[in-house]
Structures are given as structure tokens and as C-alpha cells.
Amino acid sequence: MxxxxxxxxxxxxxxxxxxxxxxxxxxxxxxxxxxxxxxxxxxxxxxxxxxxxxxxxxxxxxxxxxxxxxxxxxxxxxxxxxxxxxxxxxxxxxxxxxxxxxxxxxxxxxxxxxxxxxxxxxxxxxxxxxxxxxxxxxxxxxxxxxxxxxxxxxxxxxxxxxxxxxxxxxxxxxxxxxxxxxxxxxxxxxxxxxxxxxxxxxxxxxxxxxxxxxxxxxxxxxxxxxxxxxxxxxxxxxxxxxxxxxxxxxxxAQLQDTPVASQGWTRAFEQKSADAFADAFALNVVLEASVLAKPAIGIEQVKAVMTTASKIYEALSFTHEAHNGLRDYLEWEVQAFGGERMRGVTVLTKNAAGKIVHVAIHHRPLGGALKFSAELGRRLQGKVDASLFYPGA
CATH class of the missing domain: 3.40.50.1820 (Alpha/Beta hydrolase fold, catalytic domain)
Incomplete structure (x- = not known):
């Protein structure tokens, strides 16, 4: 050995x-x-x-x-x-x-x-x-x-x-x-x-x-x-x-406090279900992301984008978290498109009832984010305003 x-x-x-x-x-x-x-x-x-x-x-x-x-x-x-x-x-x-x-x-x-x-x-x-x-x-x-x-x-x-x-x-x-x-x-x-x-x-x-x-x-x-x-x-x-x-x-040292705890957001990604995302969101939720050309507004539009995004991922791991008042900060790693790796940070802002009112998602690298945006647009064609997404190459 x-x-x-x-x-x-x-x-x-x-x-x-x-x-x-x-x-x-x-x-x-x-x-x-x-x-x-x-x-x-x-x-x-x-x-x-x-x-x-x-x-x-x-x-x-x-x-x-x-x-x-x-x-x-x-x-x-x-x-x-x-x-x-x-x-x-x-x-x-x-x-x-x-x-x-x-x-x-x-x-x-x-x-x-x-x-x-x-x-x-x-x-x-x-x-x-x-x-x-x-x-x-x-x-x-x-x-x-x-x-x-x-x-x-x-x-x-x-x-x-x-x-x-x-x-x-x-x-x-x-x-x-x-x-x-x-x-x-x-x-x-x-x-x-x-x-x-x-x-x-x-x-x-x-x-x-x-x-x-x-x-x-x-x-x-x-x-x-x-x-x-x-x-x-x-x-x-x-x-x-x-x-x-x-x-x-x-x-x-053992990373006893760094892995991400189970919560509505991570459970929604596990289930890849529109209903699971809906349970986490306030009705007036806003999604801003580096894969979107402009914000998605309202629960129907946001849950459609997030449910579709979750199904593009071949593997997803939430790796670290931090909290500050009503904000949660989550680091993650994903695989998509046959093993291509991307990383990023999600910032979730909640209301007093614990529902998410604002989501900010930052993907990297840029090439992967643009490719991801184009794939989102393709899958959501006719369901979500096409101007939210970057056109494919």
C-alpha cells in the first residue's frame, strides 16, 4: 500500500x-x-x-x-x-x-x-x-x-x-x-x-x-x-x-461548522420540484443572477427558472454557509454539460416569516455562466420571457 x-x-x-x-x-x-x-x-x-x-x-x-x-x-x-x-x-x-x-x-x-x-x-x-x-x-x-x-x-x-x-x-x-x-x-x-x-x-x-x-x-x-x-x-x-x-x-481541523445545513433552499434543489421552490419563496420574490440578463420577478417566474436550473445540474454540492440577520450566504459547486465544473455564491434574503424575498446568484467562470444562461433560455422557451437570457453562441 x-x-x-x-x-x-x-x-x-x-x-x-x-x-x-x-x-x-x-x-x-x-x-x-x-x-x-x-x-x-x-x-x-x-x-x-x-x-x-x-x-x-x-x-x-x-x-x-x-x-x-x-x-x-x-x-x-x-x-x-x-x-x-x-x-x-x-x-x-x-x-x-x-x-x-x-x-x-x-x-x-x-x-x-x-x-x-x-x-x-x-x-x-x-x-x-x-x-x-x-x-x-x-x-x-x-x-x-x-x-x-x-x-x-x-x-x-x-x-x-x-x-x-x-x-x-x-x-x-x-x-x-x-x-x-x-x-x-x-x-x-x-x-x-x-x-x-x-x-x-x-x-x-x-x-x-x-x-x-x-x-x-x-x-x-x-x-x-x-x-x-x-x-x-x-x-x-x-x-x-x-x-x-x-x-x-x-x-x-475538522470542518464541523462549514457544510451547509438542510433548509428549504437546499431541499428544493434536492427535490428539483417547482412546489419545493414555491414553499421557500415569498410571492414577490426577485431573482438576480449572473446567468440572467435582467431580474426575474414574482414567484411563478422565479420558481420556473430555479426548477429548470436545478435539472441542468448533473451534481450539486453546497460547501459552506454564513448568516447575517435575515441573509444567508451559500457557497456551492456544480457539474453540468457532461462534467463541466462551475462554482459560485448564492445570497438569500428572507422576510420576517422566513420566506425568501430576494435571491442573488453569482456563477463563475463567465464562459460557463453564459452557456448555462443559453441552456436555460432554450429549456424555458415559450414559458419565460426570452429577454431574461443571454443568446447562445
Whole structure:
């Protein structure tokens, strides 16, 4: 194993239900040198350790990972997918001083998914049934071609049929500590696939986000439950951005107060819904932006622009916030147009009732802002006054 630079935490990847360490290969390839020395773990009973016997529990998995991470004797960032996100949080609670950040990818809440028995029967039925396992995976993905689906399927085929239902019940029932706010108070990034019908936004917003002090959120376009397989380049970019924020903290301090808290504005971007934006706005809201030639005025016009803008983004991460009276200042990073990155600052002014009355959005660089404006105009043609937008080249 190659050691990372002394100021950089090592990456530790924890897979989910029926998967294995090799599912991270595409993401680590896109991360390049930043993934040098990464630890990709196979959990007992899965992956290369599929022959290991039970009994199995979330605590056993967490203890196993904790032992491996402690042996690194390095600061780490834990990346956990689905059930692996539950395990990552348990490890972070055990190794608080060693863990610099937590990335929860399409995370099952630590308290469990709480699915009823009839829903769980489908997960129990895939044990020893390769065709059913692949069909279930396809149903909760968006961009799995046959080759990638088969890669995942072969991992699931290794798992003992008798263990499949046990593993499913573990993530569904969750862990007792999931009933309380997380004891891990460091920086957290939640990554979701915008087409994930299993760990959907409702599950994340009710069962995951409230557990943490101020999690950042990134949504991956054209991805379902396996964004690291379906869109590995996009996932690598949001992870890299999260790492950069951690590594730029003075003296290696944890950024406990910098990620953006859940609020109406960020939730609206997650849901990409006109109704969600409407809930955040006052009727007389005004939007000024570097992507607009003149202000958009009134709730109908503003929510149309913002809802459409949210759907252009392939990934969005709110990275920092500040507050001054009735004003909120949000820094963000986005990807659009096949991975093109833009950054900016949004200033939200609220009235006494907490509704947003003025929005000022500053994109950079200029080229990206102009391209974004032209795309907004194209998508809103006939719906919003065309003079708001810069014409395309």
C-alpha cells in the first residue's frame, strides 16, 4: 500500500449489501493519485470473504472495519455505500479522532429502512437466485448496462443463499444508535442518485440528514442506487471536492461548522420540484443572477427558472454557509454539460416569516455562466420571457 501525503487523509471504502471491495475500482481510477493507498474493504460473508461464516451483525462489520482502519495509523475519510454507510457511521463513532470525514453514498439510515415484511420478501427471495438478484438490481438503478450489471451480479452470486436474507434484515432493522443524533460531529457528505427509487430523497431527508450537524448534499444525475458504478466520474469529482475542503482546513481541523445545513433552499434543489421552490419563496420574490440578463420577478417566474436550473445540474454540492440577520450566504459547486465544473455564491434574503424575498446568484467562470444562461433560455422557451437570457453562441 502506498502512503498518501501526510496532510491528506487516506480513503477507506465500504461496500453495501451483497457487493464487495472491487465495486470501487471505477471511482478509484477516476480519483487517480488521490486514491493512492486507499483501503477497499470486503465485509465478512461478502466479496472475497464470502466463505466466512456467521453470525453476522452490523456491530461485527463495524468492529472488523474499525480494526483495519486503526491499523492504518493515519487519518481517514470513510466512504460507505447503502448498508456500508451504516457501517461507516458506526466506525466513525468509534474512531472519532482518526476520521476526518464521512461520505455516505445512497445511505440506508442507521436506524434502518423499516420496510414491511412483504417488501422484504423480495430481498430474501434473491438468495441463490441469480436472475432475481440481477432483476432487483436493475429495478433500482438507472444507468447499469449489461456488463456492469453482471459485475455486480457475480459478486452477489458468491454470497451464501442462507446469508442473503440475514444481511437484508440487518440493514432493514438498523442499529440501536440510529435512534439518536450521530455521535460523529465531523464533516459529512451525502451522495444520492437522483433516480434511486430505493434510498430516495424522502428517506435521506427524514432518516439521514437530521442525524448530523450540517451535512453537505450532492445529487448525481442519471444514477440510481449505485452511482459509483453508474456515474463513477461524477462521484469521483464530488468526493474530490469534499476532500479538498477537508484538507484545506487549518492545521487539519475538522470542518464541523462549514457544510451547509438542510433548509428549504437546499431541499428544493434536492427535490428539483417547482412546489419545493414555491414553499421557500415569498410571492414577490426577485431573482438576480449572473446567468440572467435582467431580474426575474414574482414567484411563478422565479420558481420556473430555479426548477429548470436545478435539472441542468448533473451534481450539486453546497460547501459552506454564513448568516447575517435575515441573509444567508451559500457557497456551492456544480457539474453540468457532461462534467463541466462551475462554482459560485448564492445570497438569500428572507422576510420576517422566513420566506425568501430576494435571491442573488453569482456563477463563475463567465464562459460557463453564459452557456448555462443559453441552456436555460432554450429549456424555458415559450414559458419565460426570452429577454431574461443571454443568446447562445
Amino acid at each position: 502506498h502512503r498518501t501525503h501526510s496532510t491528506q487523509p487516506a480513503l477507506v471504502f465500504i461496500h453495501g449489501f451483497l457487493d464487495g471491495a472491487q465495486i470501487w475500482e471505477d471511482v478509484t481510477r477516476h480519483l487517480g493519485h488521490r486514491a493512492a493507498g486507499a483501503l477497499c474493504i470486503d465485509l465478512p460473508g461478502m466479496g472475497a470473504r464470502a466463505d466466512e461464516p456467521g453470525p453476522f451483525s452490523l456491530d461485527r462489520f463495524a468492529a472488523d472495519v474499525t480494526t483495519q482502519v486503526r491499523a492504518l495509523s493515519l487519518p481517514v475519510v470513510l466512504v460507505g455505500h447503502s448498508m456500508g454507510a451504516q457501517i461507516a457511521e458506526l466506525v466513525a463513532q468509534r474512531l472519532v479522532q482518526q476520521v476526518r470525514g464521512l461520505v455516505l453514498m445512497t445511505p440506508v439510515p442507521l436506524r434502518g429502512a423499516g420496510l414491511p415484511n412483504e417488501a422484504m420478501s423480495a430481498f430474501h427471495a434473491i438468495g441463490g437466485n441469480p436472475a432475481a438478484q440481477r432483476e432487483l438490481r436493475r429495478n433500482v438503478s438507472v444507468n447499469l448496462d449489461d456488463a456492469r450489471l453482471e459485475r455486480l451480479g457475480q459478486l452477489g452470486d458468491r454470497v451464501a443463499a442462507s446469508a442473503v436474507g440475514i444481511f437484508a434484515d440487518l440493514w432493514n432493522a438498523g442499529h440501536p444508535s440510529g435512534a439518536e443524533p450521530s455521535r460523529y460531529r465531523g464533516p459529512v457528505l451525502i451522495v444520492r442518485g437522483d433516480g434511486d427509487s430505493f434510498v430516495n430523497f424522502a428517506m435521506i431527508s427524514s432518516g439521514v440528514m437530521p442525524r448530523f450537524k450540517a451535512p453537505s448534499i450532492a445529487s448525481i444525475e442519471r444514477a440510481g442506487h449505485w452511482p459509483h458504478i453508474e456515474q463513477p466520474a461524477a462521484v469521483a469529482r464530488v468526493v474530490e471536492s469534499f476532500l479538498a475542503n477537508i484538507e484545506h482546513a487549518p492545521n487539519g
